[in-house]
Amino acid sequence: MAAFTASVIPIVSFILITLAVRCHATALIEGLYCGKKNCYDVLGINRDSDKQDIAKSYRRLARKYHPDVSKESDPEEKFREVANAYEILKDDESRRDYDYMLDHPEEFYGHYYRYYRRRMSPQVDVRVVIAGVITFVSIFQYMHGWWRYNDAMKYLLNEPKYRTMAVSKANELGLLSKIERRKRPKEDVKADEEAVLRKMLEENVDVRGGYSRPSLWDVMWVRVVLLPYTLVLYVIWWFKWQWTYFVMKQEYTEEDRHYLTRKALKLTTVQWESIGREKQSELIEKELWVNDNFQAYTNQQQEEMKAKYAESAKYRRYRRYMKNHKPGPIVDSD
Structure with a gap:
């Protein structure tokens, strides 16, 4: 047995060395x-x-x-x-x-x-690409916001109602009379007057929604940088909400009732504020955050809409037309 082992070991060693050299x-x-x-x-x-x-x-x-x-x-x-x-x-x-x-x-x-x-794979660092995309989107977002805001201001300046209001405010403050008119081209004087009227509109007209004055706080880069802080505030708010209203069973505050009603109706903050205080109070009293109340409110709105259509002469004419002129059969042109 020892002799057999002694004869096998060199052979195995040779095979292992050969495999190692081959692998290398x-x-x-x-x-x-x-x-x-x-x-x-x-x-x-x-x-x-x-x-x-x-x-x-x-x-x-x-x-x-x-x-x-x-x-x-x-x-x-x-x-x-x-x-x-x-x-x-x-x-x-x-x-x-x-x-x-x-x-x-x-x-x-x-x-x-x-x-x-x-x-x-791309040779450029992915982080650089992401930063570049965010920068581009932020610049476009901010410039597009100013373009829409300027478009809204031009519309208000051409609207007689708002232009009259701006002229009245400017005259009360004596701003139009302060414009130098002597020995100046009419175009320059007109431009100064328009600038004064625009300033009056900016100070007295609250433009909201997609045409509101752009803010750096709404730019994507600022939102990304402040995201951790925003998440922390949300987590704190969520735990506070759960503790106050689900554990302690306290009554909703006026501010939270506004929030719950707005969320039930799926309205943005701008849309909610635009409906007026009286309408807001009326909706809050209905407690629409309760599912049964919301369903009853939805059914009521649908019934009111049907009644409104039934009283509409235009809608009655449409129904008579559809009754007398039913859609014809679909004919295959082939």
Whole structure:
């Protein structure tokens, strides 16, 4: 038995050594990195060399094999090999992947994935791309807001009702009389008058909704920066709400009744404020945040709408028309 073991051990050792050498040989894959050549050997360095040694060796070999000055045979091919090896080893992540391939030749497909993932992936940092997109959207958002606000101001200036109000306010403050008119072109005087009237409208007319005056607080960049703070406030508000109204069973405050009614009706803050105090009080008294009350209110609104349509002469004419002129059959043109 001992003799058999002694004879087998050398054979097994030979097989293991052969497999190890074979695996090391297959670590260099054609089409990946430096192909069948070792990038370290191409630059004449070892795996312990630092970036400074790599750059120094590359400059030396680049001068030696540059096609314009080299007297070597086929200098262009050697110059490309040197440049390719330098591009792979000068980058820390690329060098790490290459070293991993040398140490783990058995992961054949994994090496292809890591190699082409790095080559095909964008070279620009994703964070820079995201920041650029947010910046572009923020600038567009702010400029578009000013464009819509200026459009609203032009509309109000041309509307007789608001223009008369602006002129009245300007005369009360004596602003129009202060405009210098002597020896000035009529166009300049007209522009100054329009500027005064616009200022009066901005101070006395509350423009809301999509045409409101743009604010930096609404810009996307500011919202992103303040997002953590906003989330913290929301979490605090949510726990406070649960504790106050579900644990302590307290009555809703007036402010919270406004909030619940607005949410039940699915109205924005601007839409809610635009319906007036009297209508708000009427809706709050109905306690629409209670599902049964909301369903009753919805049914009531539908009945009122039907009654309104029934009293409408235009709607009655439409119903008579649809009754007397029913849609004809669909005919296939083919």
